[in-house]
Amino acid sequence: MKPLQMNKLAGACATALLAGGIMLHASPVIAATAAGTQIKNLATVTYEDENGNTYSAQSNEAVITVKQVYAAELGVDTTKTAAAGQMVYSQHTLTNNGNGKDTYTLNVADITGDDLTADSIQLFIDSNGNGLADAGETMVAAGGTVTLTGGQSVALVMAVKVPATATAGNKLYAKLTATTSNGSVVDLTSSGGYDSANNTNHTLITVANDAVLNHTKSAVLDAANNQIAYTLTVTNTGNQVAQDVEIFDALPGQTSFVSASAAGLLTGNGDTLPVSQSLSEATAGADLNKDGDMVDILPGIYAKDAALAPGATISVTFRVAYDPLTFNNNSIPGSAGDIVKNTGFLKADQDGNAITPPVIVPSNPVQTVLPQLYGVVTDDTGDNAKSAPHNDGLDDNTLDDVQLVTTAPPGSAVWFSVDVTNNGTGRDTFELTTSGSSFPPGTVFTYWNASGTVQLVDTNSKGGVDTGMLESGDTARIVVKAQLPTNAANGGIVTLTATSATAPTTVSDTTTLQLQAISAAGVDLFDNTGSAGTSANEDALGTAPYNINHGTNPGTRQAMAATVGSTVKIPLYIDNGSGSSDSFQFSIGSSWNGTTVGGLPTGWSALFYKADASGNPTGSPLTSTALLPAGSLGNAATNQYVAVVTIPNDPAYALADYLADNNGDGTPDIMDANLDGDGDQPVFISITSANSGASDIMLDAIDVENLAQVELTPPGSNQIQPGGSVNYINTLENTGNTTETLELTSANSLSGESWGNTVKVDTNGDGIPDKTLAELQPGDVIKGVDVAGNVVNIPVTDADNDGNPEVTMNPGEKFDLTPTVFAPSSAAPGQTDVLTLYATNIGTGPSTSVEDVSIVILGQVRLDKQVAIDANCDGTPEGTFQANLTTEVAPTECAIWQIQSENQGDALAKNVIIRDKVPAYSTYEVNSLKYCLNLGCAPAAVTNEGEIVGSDIAFYVGTGSVPASQLGGDLQPGQQATVRFSTKVQ
CATH class of the missing domain: 2.60.40.1510 (ntegrin, alpha v. Chain A, domain 3)
Incomplete structure (x- = not known):
């Protein structure tokens, strides 16, 4: 186990904006789930064929958006x-x-x-x-x-x-x-x-x-x-x-x-x-x-x-x-x-x-x-039950931060159980990644709930799979599944990292996952002080276009670097050149029209403090200096202050390349103070004497570092029959603060064995995919949406003339890709095809990919998941069920999640179990489990066909199910089962 890792915020202060951009100070309090939050959920079905072989399939991802409520x-x-x-x-x-x-x-x-x-x-x-x-x-x-x-x-x-x-x-x-x-x-x-x-x-x-x-x-x-x-x-x-x-x-x-x-x-x-x-x-x-x-x-x-x-x-x-680890005066765990x-x-x-x-x-x-402290600990479980099968994550023997599996057969899914604990003082979500793998090439790592039945998703739109929200002190057991290729010969080691999604600086912990060996192929049957001196304004700002003037040679110092959600300390050294003591009022903003400092941009805030000997803020926030002695210089301790500028947490308000009117003439300006090619955020700080009218203005700049993030989600998994096809939906989204150009390609692992696929996008805005990637031409547009949900045109280019379409996406934009996989009629049962979609950055920014895995079976059970609003939480949907619900759901309102399971094969599906999980930002509505069997049926309250344990939900569906023994029933070819459950938005 690692020691507690914590990063304290300098304070828990925020700002609001008066009309005209005047800054004010405010304090955040705990509120309901933020408006615009997306709550995502998918389900999994497991079943067997008549020979006892086990299969699983995932549903599509269903999404609701949290509505704004006013109070x-x-x-x-x-x-x-x-x-x-x-x-x-x-x-x-x-x-x-x-x-x-x-x-x-x-x-x-x-x-x-x-x-x-x-x-x-x-x-x-x-x-x-x-x-x-x-x-x-x-x-x-x-x-x-x-x-x-x-x-x-x-x-x-x-x-x-x-x-x-x-x-x-x-x-x-x-x-x-x-x-x-x-x-x-x-x-x-x-x-x-x-x-x-x-x-x-x-x-x-x-x-x-x-x-x-x-x-x-x-x-x-x-x-x-504290x-x-x-x-x-x-x-x-x-x-x-x-x-x-x-x-x-x-x-x-x-x-x-x-x-x-x-x-x-x-x-x-x-x-x-x-x-x-x-x-x-x-x-x-x-x-x-x-x-x-x-x-x-x-x-x-x-x-x-x-x-x-x-x-x-x-x-x-x-x-x-106060003790931040034990203080708590409300119903929410932790002191944050x-x-x-x-x-x-x-x-x-x-x-x-x-x-x-x-x-x-x-x-x-x-x-x-009270501010939030951040910490996370990941641990192996030390379980040594060695139950069957032997690759179920239960071969470990010691709590040593190495989760061990001794052996597993080629082509199997190796389970690693890891405990992730929120060791901070407030709610947090932890991003899950693997790195440094020495597993056989082709091994695919996925993340699941503790029982390995429901695949984890991106609950916070940060660009990857996460744990979902954990209260302070809570532990989530997750399962990492390593899907080995069929020709795997050796074991391997990989590092699992859990990283706080909300900490302003990286807070993470790691656990090693180790597979000691892969059994031989075969068969076996069992289980920066100021320039003080003349006290004169030696470096006047002058007229636009403005240059940096902060007490050194104008324009020579680079902009201050900052990251999304961080704070920047701008030191202030003041020479009082008057013949009497005087006090000066502070102003700060992002524009200067020759007379007035404008406001800071949306989401940005700043506070002034007296500085200590190290330049750090002390005491409470100030609006003016103390009375500074006549002729005193900035190198005197009495004349040293600091401005603390807070960058927004939302990348959409903390762009890496700023273009804005900084001189009040109505024309956007670019300030590239550090000559790195992107626009920096100007910061004008003025001081004015209310007594003499003496004033000066200083211009600094903040260069928000690139937070380049793109994501393709979710990964898909489904069955396919020989000669059949299966559809997936993947979403490409720019979740960072930079504009990125990405080349779209795909690769099919079994293309040499007559497997095929297409990947389509919507180019006319009717919601139906109409062109394949191969059919896209420069000048075409793909219909997507921006961070506010507005429809946008995403341009298609092909700068390298290689025939692969390239798309340029601004921060917050996203669009869907719809892959279809085709299996040859000769496909053998158990054969696995991996279709990988690539969004490859044509510059130095990040790339991303996603895998859709299709497994050949003779009988196949498919899941379709949708959601409807139930504003009254009475169990009756208000409106139709949709995969991506267009009606927003407010905190304290409910959503009804519906999953339809259909046997689309020509063989009997046995022991059919549908599993799901209560999504993040939600609570389960008691007695909301419903079920029915056959096409077009109306789900009714379960007798014993469904159960919820913690946040895990299971339905034992089909004819002859035995829920008491956790056994599902049979689904005949063409037969359908429908299940529902309700959750309330927090």
Whole structure:
């Protein structure tokens, strides 16, 4: 077994986009299965002939697409106390609880019917989540929009200015409205709050002459140390001294106290420095853990300021630790994506009157999303049952990461059982590959479920076979089958690798699969600091076309390399050339029209931080620098910052070759900063002084590395009769971020023995394959679809004039190929034909292939698989069954999977068993197994003909089946059996 392999994310922060491309910070939460996810499934049938020979066949692949559902919430109404003339801040969190992107329109208003009219009401994006509108944070104009992806949230702050003429007791109501064209935004206040309606949050401000305490809280995740730092800040914005200001903050569940500090508290003044102690909710006068009562005794932090003067501020900072391997506060295994929520409370005497009770003032709530750690372990099983047959993966004897099979006959399928464990802290899928094979030439490796009855597929469209989604800590046993050629003479070794499909860098583990020997042929009967100096803009950006200008000779440094889903740290060194100290606000974007920095592209995000001595980000995100000393240079530690740019995980938004308007003239531009031939992503970073207006702009570039990926799926397996034919469907897809040109060819392993085949494609868009590869000519087009499902024309060329068609595919495009295999009438029973389709890259990019395996039998059982939507999950399909369902299925809706098994041969098929597996992103619907026998029959609930064990489904079909003994029945030539089962989309 290998040690745990983990890569920590620097944070679990994401961004959303305001109209016009303004950046905002948001936090992801666990949501339903993402809209557009494809859920794929295929079935397998096994049967015997009358002599006891065993055969198997696969169905076609059936596919459903997850529908987008819309849901959102806005937080709760708040109450505030303020002095006349004070600016009051009220934080509200907008969350997209749906499974796809949605856009929300935001407005603020002064409510009539109260005592006052606010001097002003403004709305800001609270980038650092501290409940205040800080310098440089984005103000949202009336009717401004914010776009959030599924599961994202954004903190909003209303800034309400109380009139200076207000008197004690006056009340002022302010309203925040968030709307979407896709339904309501739920007001989490009980019964809809002040207006008993959704889409709104209200803030009630009461004017007082007493002490007014502004209580705010911020949280900073220290993922490297598995800690969270909380800072509580209390400011007296009123007119009187606040007496006995007590701070209570309960530690979040499953965390432990690390340290505490304070600013503004002195024990000599009678203050109490922050200490870790048990807190009584009854003493605090608050529900510290938000469980609906005030009777608990909880571990937490306590501090006290004996007297807080008007205009004075104190702060308390404490750190808590969590264990990412055991932390879990929701129903989903693992700590990844778990939200740690915390609110602080204070109790104080605001009026100096011993008779009136002290006031309880909560802070703004803060939430921290825990990042995902990634890990995978693959292991051999150590099984040594040596059951029959001897090539069933049960010859191993030791847990040594080598799965051993001692011997197997030529032409057999050798089974290797391997356990794949998700050793990370959240859900993950693992790509399965084999490499370094010394097996006999012609050996074909395939991947199956634990029982070897259902072939694994590509559940995440990453380009290869995978385990399907595994929860944190779950183990999936898989079977790797090595189909040996009939002339195999020697054993071999191959390496199985399981690689995380979601980790930003490679996280994988390997296990060796070894076949010691192949038995002799025969018969046997048993079983990159800045150039500091003059503090002048020595490298002005100038006019378009722009060159890199970042403190070195313009245009000399290559672009920063990045990969899909990674982060890039851009160091920032600032010379303050003014005669006074100054602070500068940051802006970042992908275009510059001479006056304004445009937004970053869709899916891209950036945050600014203070840099440490190594250039790494520290503390919480910033919107402006600290006050930099006059004449200070960038080589001073005080003047060093860093921008952290996050590249999207989706290759469609992280193209290797960028073409975009970077100067605002409406014409696309190419920036090739490193002269490697492809377009780089420009990154304009500006700093501006709000005091002097001094500004500068720097241009950098990011070169997203090629993620060239193409795939041909799924591999096919079926039977064929002598003189018969069989059809397969394979899909060629560009799953990377580069445009690829591929030459299409095929090869038949038995072409020299009168076997034949054709491979057809659809060129007119009617859904029917109409031209073979040999018939395609330069200038033709193949009809396919893009990543959004739109029909596209894929051009055909033949640059090398070899007669083989070439296709150029953009990222996200795919199309179907339909091979037909023809067997000669002389084909012998048991003969195996392998038709290989090749998509060979004419450049340096990746190629791909897929194999369709046809086995000759006298009798043959074929499977056809289709799926229909059952939105009500009542077992009744709404619409027709289709192989690729055109109706999208929403989370919590169901799909009915139907498999039809038909004996298309002229001999009896015995012991017929249909096997399937609950697909990824789905759960089985209880009591949904249905079955019927004969053509045109209507499936009814099974009595004992079907069973589900874990996620594996089996139907024992045909006449005379004995399900209790796991024996299938007989299918006569021409006879058909139909089975169904239902799953619910998560």
